[in-house]
Amino acid sequence: MIALIIFGAVFVFALGCSIAMLFAKNAVHTALFLVGSQVALAVAFLLQGAHFVAAVQIIIYAGAIMVLFLFVVMLLGVDRSEVLVEPLPAQRQLALALGALLAAGITYIALTSVDLIGADRTQDLAAINRNPGNVLAVARTLFSRYLLGFEATSVLLVAAIVGVMVLARRVDSVTALGAEAPSSEEREVA
Amino acid sequence: MSAILDFIGVGFIVALVKALVVFAALLLTTILVVWFERKVIADMQSRVGPSRWGPFGLLQTLADGIKLFFKEDFRPQGADKWAYALAPVLAMVPAILGFAVVPVGGVLGFGDTKVGLVGSDLNVGILYFLAMGSLNVYGIVLAGWASGSKYPLLGGIRSTAQLISYETSLGLSLVPIALVAGSLSTVQIVQAQAGTVGNVTFFDGIPILEQVSSLFKFIPNWFIWSQWPAFAIFFISGIAETNRAPFDLPEAESELVAGYHTEYSGIRFALFFLGEYVHVVLISAMAVTLFFGGWDGPIFPFLSWLWPLIWFTLKTIAFVYLFVWLRATMPRLRYDRLMWLGWKRLIPAALLWIMVTAVVNTAGIDRGVRLAVFGALFLLVLGFVIRGDPRQKTAVSPQRRVSSGTA
Amino acid sequence: MTEVAPGYYLALAGLMFSIGVIGALVRRNAIVIFMFIELMLNAVNLMFVTFSRIRGSVDGQILVFFVLVVAAAEAVVGLAIILVIVRRRSSANVDDVSLLRW
Numbered sequence: 001m002i003a004l005i006i007f008g009a010v011f012v013f014a015l016g017c018s019i020a021m022l023f024a025k026n027a028v029h030t031a032l033f034l035v036g037s038q039v040a041l042a043v044a045f046l047l048q049g050a051h052f053v054a055a056v057q058i059i060i061y062a063g064a065i066m067v068l069f070l071f072v073v074m075l076l077g078v079d080r081s082e083v084l085v086e087p088l089p090a091q092r093q094l095a096l097a098l099g100a101l102l103a104a105g106i107t108y109i110a111l112t113s114v115d116l117i118g119a120d121r122t123q124d125l126a127a128i129n130r131n132p133g134n135v136l137a138v139a140r141t142l143f144s145r146y147l148l149g150f151e152a153t154s155v156l157l158v159a160a161i162v163g164v165m166v167l168a169r170r171v172d173s174v175t176a177l178g179a180e181a182p183s184s185e186e187r188e189v190a
Numbered sequence: 191m192s193a194i195l196d197f198i199g200v201g202f203i204v205a206l207v208k209a210l211v212v213f214a215a216l217l218l219t220t221i222l223v224v225w226f227e228r229k230v231i232a233d234m235q236s237r238v239g240p241s242r243w244g245p246f247g248l249l250q251t252l253a254d255g256i257k258l259f260f261k262e263d264f265r266p267q268g269a270d271k272w273a274y275a276l277a278p279v280l281a282m283v284p285a286i287l288g289f290a291v292v293p294v295g296g297v298l299g300f301g302d303t304k305v306g307l308v309g310s311d312l313n314v315g316i317l318y319f320l321a322m323g324s325l326n327v328y329g330i331v332l333a334g335w336a337s338g339s340k341y342p343l344l345g346g347i348r349s350t351a352q353l354i355s356y357e358t359s360l361g362l363s364l365v366p367i368a369l370v371a372g373s374l375s376t377v378q379i380v381q382a383q384a385g386t387v388g389n390v391t392f393f394d395g396i397p398i399l400e401q402v403s404s405l406f407k408f409i410p411n412w413f414i415w416s417q418w419p420a421f422a423i424f425f426i427s428g429i430a431e432t433n434r435a436p437f438d439l440p441e442a443e444s445e446l447v448a449g450y451h452t453e454y455s456g457i458r459f460a461l462f463f464l465g466e467y468v469h470v471v472l473i474s475a476m477a478v479t480l481f482f483g484g485w486d487g488p489i490f491p492f493l494s495w496l497w498p499l500i501w502f503t504l505k506t507i508a509f510v511y512l513f514v515w516l517r518a519t520m521p522r523l524r525y526d527r528l529m530w531l532g533w534k535r536l537i538p539a540a541l542l543w544i545m546v547t548a549v550v551n552t553a554g555i556d557r558g559v560r561l562a563v564f565g566a567l568f569l570l571v572l573g574f575v576i577r578g579d580p581r582q583k584t585a586v587s588p589q590r591r592v593s594s595g596t597a
Numbered sequence: 598m599t600e601v602a603p604g605y606y607l608a609l610a611g612l613m614f615s616i617g618v619i620g621a622l623v624r625r626n627a628i629v630i631f632m633f634i635e636l637m638l639n640a641v642n643l644m645f646v647t648f649s650r651i652r653g654s655v656d657g658q659i660l661v662f663f664v665l666v667v668a669a670a671e672a673v674v675g676l677a678i679i680l681v682i683v684r685r686r687s688s689a690n691v692d693d694v695s696l697l698r699w
Contacts, residue, residue, distance in 0.1 A: 002202070007601040011609050018616040018636060027629055028273065028335055034632050035328070037613065041643050044606060045661075048650045053658045055317035057642070059361070060665050063324020064354060065635065065672045067331065071350045072676045073628055074335055074343065076683045092623055099619035106611025111604045122603075124653025133313050135374055137655045138662075146659050153666045160670035167677035 007047060014040035027073045031066055038062050049125050051134045208309055212289050220467045224251040226507075227467075227514045234518045258463075261456035268338030269453065277336055278458040281329025282465035285472055288322035291315040291376045292475045295485045295498035307485075307499070308377055315376040316364050319476060323360065323431055327353045329465065330433070330440055330450045337453035345449030348525065349433065349440035355532035356430035356437075362540035363423035366547035367413060367480050380484035385411045412483040419543045421481045423536050425512075428473035430532070432466060434513060436520035439528060474509030478502065542570065606647040614640035627679050627689045631672070638668050 017037035024030045038061045045054035128137045142150055225240065225248055232239025240247030265274060295307030312318050327350065334346015368374055371382040386408055414421055430437040441449030451462045478484060487501030523531070549563045617637035621630050642661045649657025679689060686693050 004601055007605065011605070014609060015612055015616075018613050021632070021636065022616060022620050022623070026270070027626055027632075028270075028332075030629050030632055032273065032276075032328075032332075034636060037636065038639055039325075041639055044609070044643055045646050047601070048603075048606065048646050050646045050649065050655075050658045050661070051312065051314045052317070053642075053646060053661045055314045055321050056662065056665060058321035059317065059324050060669060061635075061639070063321065063327065063357065065669055067324075067327050067350055067354055068672060068676060069628065069632060070331055070335075071347065071354075072680060074331075074347055074350075076680065076689065095619050095622035099615045099622070102618060103612050103615035106615065107608045110607030110611055113604075121653025122650050125650050125655070128653075128655065134655070135313055138658055141655050142659050142662065145656075146663075149663060153663060156670050157666065160674050164673050164677045167674070167681055 003047060006043065010040045010044045010047070013037070014044070028070065031069050031073065035062050035066050038066070049122075049129050049134065051129070052138045204305060205310070208305075209290075212309055213286065216286055216289060216468055216471070217464075219471055220464055221251045221255070222248075223467050223471060223510055224254075224463075226510065227517075230511065230514045231518050234515075255460060258460040259457050263456045263458065264453075266338055266453050270336040270338065273332045273336035275458075277329050277333035278454065278461035278465070279329075280332060281326065282461050282468065284322040284325040284329075285465050285468040288319055288469075288472045289475070291318050292472070292479055293377045293380050293484055294475075294502050295495070298495060306377065311375055311377045314374050316368060316374045316379075316480075319376075320357070320361050320364070324353075324357055326431070326465075326469065327357075329462070333454065333462070334440075334450040337450075339453055341446045341448075341452050342450050345440040345446050345452070348446075349450060352430060352433075352437065352439060352528060352532075355529060356427040356536070359423055359532060359536035359540050360427035360431060362537060362544065363420045363427060364480065365540075365544045366417055366420045369544070369547050369551060370413060370417065376479050376484075379413075380479060380486065383410070383412050383483040383486055410483055410486060412481060412486070414481040417481060417547070419539065420547075421477070423540050423543070424480070425473075425477055426531075426536060428477065429513070429516065430528075432469045432473055432513075434466070434470065435517040436523050437528065438522060439525060444522075470510060470513050471506065474506045474513065475502075477509050478505040603647045603651050607644060610640045610643040610647065613637075613643070625690050625692060627682065627691050627694075628676075630691065631675055631679070635668065635672070638664055 014037045017033040017040065021030050021033040021037075024033060038057065042054045042057045042062075045051075045057060128134070132140075228250070229239045229247070240250035243249035243253050265271070290309035291312055293306070293308035293311070298305045298307060330349040330353070331346045334342040334344070334349065337343070367379060371379040373379060373382070409415065433440050439449075440446075441451065446452070451459055454462060482505050485498035485502040487497060489497045546564065549559075614637050617633045617640060620633035620636065624630055624633065642664055645657040645660045645664070647657075649655060682694055683689050
């Protein structure tokens, strides 16, 4: 029963924040609503027994990625300059219509397709969470079956770091003279 | 009544009581810590400090709180209404929530109900602490942006960069602890530190080290002995996380007036103030939990359930004192030095130390190899940390470069 | 605790994903569009976690972990690109960079 109440709160909060994102004029407000929906989703993860992922969701998404967004918005001062003139005719109406169609379709499938998905094995996951525990289970799976993917992400991160260093470097007189470059604003977050 | 109890469950009521007790205790602690800081700093500067209200001026903070509460709540014209109101709350709430995973004692028994003296023994306790720390950024960033004024904005941008940088080293410094304890749960980490170092056999059979280590068999088995580099990184990053001196750049009064809370007054300012001190207590309590055995300590037969609480409180107070001491003695870092310390020293040192801990604690590797790696990398980390900034000796400072006309 | 049927979680994820799609199509600020893409990734994460619960194994949670890492890398690179564009054009409006050249 309590799970149902919490789920209701998560549902309303996450969806409310997402819809508010659409209407927020200010980029900082949009970012804040996104943080709100991410925290709500972390609670939804917790409700479904994904403790490790919930913690990581807050640390990386809310704590690092969104802070970086806010940092860039504040640094560039683009928070009050959105032009809402639509160059393409009827794009907004079309986007709304197709989005509503997508939402209706996914919701219909989600609520009716229990047969498609197969049996609900929530109890199996609960057993895993009791023994050996969520963190241990995730670690064992990650470092055995998904080890190659894990290593590949490290390559991806290094590539991202190098790319950002190249992109964000400011070629100015100080660097041209051979002195140390000013520290780059972009930080690797993961 | 019992029907209601069945509906919501005993666990829920216990959790609610715990939350209320922790919250009340934290508010009281904050009041005392503010008084403590003022007294200690006054003592270090040969002053008397607050002395008028209550014995030893104990009620001074309460008087300040009442004054702030009745002050005018002022909002600048260019401020963003909602974000301006939200920021002080966001600065305080995550710090308080972080206490949910701090174990302050063992298990208490009320009849047949066993209540652990910890808000919640999460299996991702350390990660939860880090998550709350990372949410703490928003209070400062939003305050800086929402004030609609330039000094707060500068403070906000500074704090974003600072907190993202030092969160990384804070997180990395906790990885070796998780490796050694074999768990992310704070309660299990405290339990892993029980007993004395007498049962550690790592140096047995090595001529000199064995004798030396046997001299210290009475010392409690806290992680600080083997993990002091991790502790140093943790504590430095923790100070940076709380925005306290010497890392108080977001509110540097000589450069930014008061940084992110320049435009705040009254009760909203009090919330920022409260948040900062709760965070100081949180970092102290986490340092005690992770490195100094938590509530571990000698337990005497008289009032045996109270001793863990007393040990925990005493250790935490020691760390709060360290915070105050640092504030009284250390000058503020320059911004580029701050970034240098975080990115070029703390993070590489933390990564190296994770490697050392991993190698030394792997059972399958030959012990000679582990000892050699331990010694070599220990010295390497030490040298790396104390070598200092090579630029300091050779480079010309930015101001001099401009004035000498080479740019 | 897990009494709510997985279908409702999937529905929530689907609704959030749709909102992300609409937002990415409607808004014109590059950073805001980026945020809606993050919203879509979040909705997909919720789906992965729910599927992990339905399947009774943690594999779905591993996928969330990978999505997080990729999202971090993508956000950093994307924001750097926006930074460069704003330096050149002093605007983050996506219509200003429709020519595919400087």
